[in-house]
Amino acid sequence: MPVLSPTDSQSTTGLIACNECDLLQRPIALPAGGWAVCGGCDAPLYRYTPGSLDRALAFSLGAAVLFLIGLTFPILELEIQGNVTSSSLSRTVQQLWKDGLHVFAVLIAATTILLPALELAVMISVLLLLRVRRASAWMPKLLRLLTLVRPWGMTEIFFMGVLVALVKLAHMADIVTGIALWSLGGMMLLLIAASRSFNLRHLWEQVAPQ
C-alpha cells in the first residue's frame, strides 16, 4: 500500500484514510480474494470480494430459511426415565421468561434472535434494492444500521454453547440432536459465506455523496 508522502498533500481525490490510524493512502488494485492492509498499522483497509452480489443474496436467503427452522424446531431433546423435554431457540427464551428471569430472557432473545434476524433482513433488503438498481434514499440508512447491528448478533457463539451443553448433559440423559442444531450450524456457515461476498466498503462507494 503506497503511503502518501507529505509533498503529495495537495490532491486528496481518490485517497482513503485508514480507519484505525488515520493514515492517508492511495488504493491499489487487488487480486481475487486479496486484502489491502494499511501501510502504517497493518489494519485491513478493504478487500476484493470474489463473486457477484447475487451470490451474497443466495447465501443470505439460504441463511434466512435455516434461521426460521433453527428458531422453531428443537435443537436438543433430552430423555430421563421416559420423560422427554425438548428445547428450541424460542422455547429457551420463553422458559427463562417464565422462570422470572426477564433481563436474562431479553439478553438471549436480543443476541440470538432479534439482532441476527435484523442483520439478515437488512442484508437481504440491501441486495434486493441493488438488484432493481434504484438509487434509494434508504440505502445509507440500511448500511448504517448494518454497521451498528453486526457486532451484536451472536449465532455462532450460541451454537458453540449448544455443543458445550451437549457434552455436559451426555452423562445424565439420552440426548437426541434436533434438526435445528444442524440448521443453526448451516446458518452460521452461510452467514460467513454471505459476508465474504458482501463488501460493505464497496457498497458505500456506490452511494453518491450529496
Place this chain on the structure above:
Amino acid sequence: MRPSPRTAHALGLYACHTCGLLSRPAREGASSCGRCGSSLRFRKTNSIERAAAYLIAAYILYIPANVLPIMETHSVFGREENTIVSGVAYLWHAGSWGLALIVFIASVVVPVLKLLAMTLLLITAHYQSAWRPLERAKLYRLVELVGRWSMLDVYVVAILAALVQFRPLATVTPRSGALYFGAVVILSMLSAMAFDPRLIWDPAHKESHTHA
C-alpha cells in the same frame, strides 16, 4: 507542534467513521457526512472517558460474576451451585479436555485479558504514549475480535435451564452470576467500541513528524 501531515486529521480532512468518505469540513463545529449522514469528528468524542467508564463498570461487575453461582442444579442427589470456574473443572474431570479448554479460554482467560488489555490501551492513550504503537494496535484488534466469545457460558446456562426441567428428578435454574457475567461481556464490548484506535497512533505520528 503540528501532527504529521500524512493523516486525514493533519490535512484538516474528516474521514467518516461509518462509511470512510473523506470530506473537508464546510465550517467549524458540527457537520455531518455527505454520504451516510453520520456526524463527523476527527476522533471519537470523549473516547477515553467513555471507554474508561464502561471498563470500570465491567471491573466492578466482574467480581459478582465470578463469586456468585451462575446456575443451580436440583437433583435427587441434592442441590448444587455452579460458578464459572467450577463448570470448567467439571468438564475437565469428565474427560472433555478440548471443551474444558475452550470454555476456560472463553470464560476465564479472555475476559481477564480483555479487561487488562483495555486498561493498558486506555492508560497509554491517556498519557499520549508513543510506545510500541503497532503492538498496541494489534492488541486492540485482538480484543475486538475475541471479546464476544465470552458470552459462551451465558448461553450454556440458558440452554441447560431450558432443557433440564424434570421435576422432581433434575432441574437447572440460572442464577444471578450468569447475568453479571453477561453484563461484563457487554460492558467490555462497549468499552472497546468507545475507544478510538487512532489515539494509539496520534502521538507516534506527532513524534515522527518532529524528528523528520
